[in-house]
Amino acid sequence: MSERNSSHYQVLQVAVTATDKEIKVAYRRAARTAHPDHGGDAAAFRRVTAAYETLIDPQRRKAYDRSYAAGTVRDTANDEAHFDAPPAGSRASATVHRPGSARNTAGDPPIYVPAYDGVTPGSVPLIPLAQASQQVHGMPRKRGIFGAEARIQREMRTVQLLTRQVLPAIPAARLVNGLQSPADNSHIDHAVLSGYRLALVNSMLLPKGAYAWDGRTLNHGARTIAPPQLAHLVRAMQDIFPELNVTGWTVVLSPTGNLHEPVIDHHRRPSGALETVQIVNAAGMVRGIKEFLASGPAPNTVNVPVLARLLRGMH
Numbered sequence: 003m004s005e006r007n008s009s010h011y012q013v014l015q016v017a018v019t020a021t022d023k024e025i026k027v028a029y030r031r032a033a034r035t036a037h038p039d040h041g042g043d044a045a046a047f048r049r050v051t052a053a054y055e056t057l058i059d060p061q062r063r064k065a066y067d068r069s070y071a072a073g074t075v076r077d078t079a080n081d082e083a084h085f086d087a088p089p090a091g092s093r094a095s096a097t098v099h100r101p102g103s104a105r106n107t108a109g110d111p112p113i114y115v116p117a118y119d120g121v122t123p124g125s126v127p128l129i130p131l132a133q134a135s136q137q138v139h140g141m142p143r144k145r146g147i148f149g150a151e152a153r154i155q156r157e158m159r160t161v162q163l164l165t166r167q168v169l170p171a172i173p174a175a176r177l178v179n180g181l182q183s184p185a186d187n188s189h190i191d192h193a194v195l196s197g198y199r200l201a202l203v204n205s206m207l208l209p210k211g212a213y214a215w216d217g218r219t220l221n222h223g224a225r226t227i228a229p230p231q232l233a234h235l236v237r238a239m240q241d242i243f244p245e246l247n248v249t250g251w252t253v254v255l256s257p258t259g260n261l262h263e264p265v266i267d268h269h270r271r272p273s274g275a276l277e278t279v280q281i282v283n284a285a286g287m288v289r290g291i292k293e294f295l296a297s298g299p300a301p302n303t304v305n306v307p308v309l310a311r312l313l314r315g316m317h
Contacts, residue, residue: 009071009311010053015125018067018310022058028126029054067314068182070242108196108296112174112304128310137169140179140316142191152207157191159255160205160287164194167288172196172295174302178312185238188231193312194291195305199298200248201291202239204230207255210263215281220254220266229254233278243308249294250279253287261285 011018014028032050036042056062118131127134142157144150161179169175174196181190192203206229213220213227220227229252236250256263261284268281280290295301 008049009128009307010056010066011128011310012307013049013053014057016057017126017130018128018314020057020126025054025057029058068184068317070184070239070311070315106296106301108172108174108301110173110302113300113302114304114306116306128306129313133313134304134306134309137173137175138165138177138179139313142179156205156207156255159259160192160203160253163253163261163284163288164192164203164291168194168292168295171292172301174304175295176304176309176312178309178316180317181312181315182317183235183238184242184315185234188235189317190232190235190239194295195246195309195312196295197298197300197303198246198305199295199301200239200243200246200308201251201294202232202236202248203251203253203287203291204232205253205255206230207257208264210256210258210260212265212267213254214267217277220281229279229281236278243311246308247298251287251291252279252281254281254283256283261288 011020014020014025014032016024016028020028029050033047033054034040036047036050038044038047056066112135114131114134118127118134133139138161142154142161144154157179161177164177169177176195178193178195179191181193183189190202191205194201194203206227208220208222208227211222213222215221218228220229232250232252236248240246240248254264254266264283266281266283266286280286282290
């Protein structure tokens with residue numbers, strides 16, 4: 003990753019949990035190195051100053067964290083092309099077939115990028131190894147004034163599904179619960195990161211039966227239900243993390259707990275329609291997300307800088 007593509011935390015070489023005192027010490031050290039009067043570079047010094055001014059101010063730091071560091075200056079010409087599939091909204095399948103590709107590594111032990119055993123002396127990892135090693139981060143909880151007990155219970159069911167049926171198959175996968183939306187005042191219930199793929203997941207609860215998904219609404223007889231709005235969040239996160247392949251999933255849960263209910267029939271889409279979010283029941287979500295994450299490049303990789311940014315975006 004080039005210096006211009008670094009987050010403010012990377013510029014100052016501090017952890018995302020750094021205190022004000024640690025940020026001040028890191029700033030003085032980085033400023034001495036980057037200052038033109040000491041043989042440094044003017045552009046590098048401006049990045050150091052901008053990083054300090056953002057992170058030392060509590061409100062600016064909070065806004066920066068919850069925008070997933072989207073304001074970081076990017077040098078797109080030097081970005082590495084990790085993105086392995088068309089951008090969100092394309093018709094491409096989530097499971098890209100690679101003829102003659104090497105053995106799938108999704109079930110292998112995690113590899114951390116950058117590696118913790120290769121940390122430059124004097125630098126600080128963005129997050130501690132113990133934190134990066136956890137597969138689950140955060141849990142559904144109260145948001146705002148009202149507890150929304152039904153929502154919390156629904157989200158807990160989704161966490162259990164992902165924890166029991168997806169994470170064991172992909173040891174490098176990291177589940178982050180309760181993210182702030184980068185596009186509005188809403189939330190992303192769950193995000194699953196593995197290698198260079200990110201699945202955003204929201205949920206809804208419907209009675210058992212057969213529902214027809216027409217690309218906009220779920221239809222059950224005369225009843226029409228609009229699923230949670232997730233497509234714009236997928237697009238926003240794709241813009242923030244261009245090195246990733248970001249997809250969205252709305253899981254429709256049944257009150258009975260049957261993973262195969264309700265039944266979701268996917269009707270033919272209008273010509274030219276783009277599907278940024280998959281609407282599936284619990285069984286479909288488990289199968290689809292496992293295939294999506296496992297078929298990406300280096301699925302046994304824990305992308306530490308991306309994980310750190312996601313963790314700072316939790317509400």
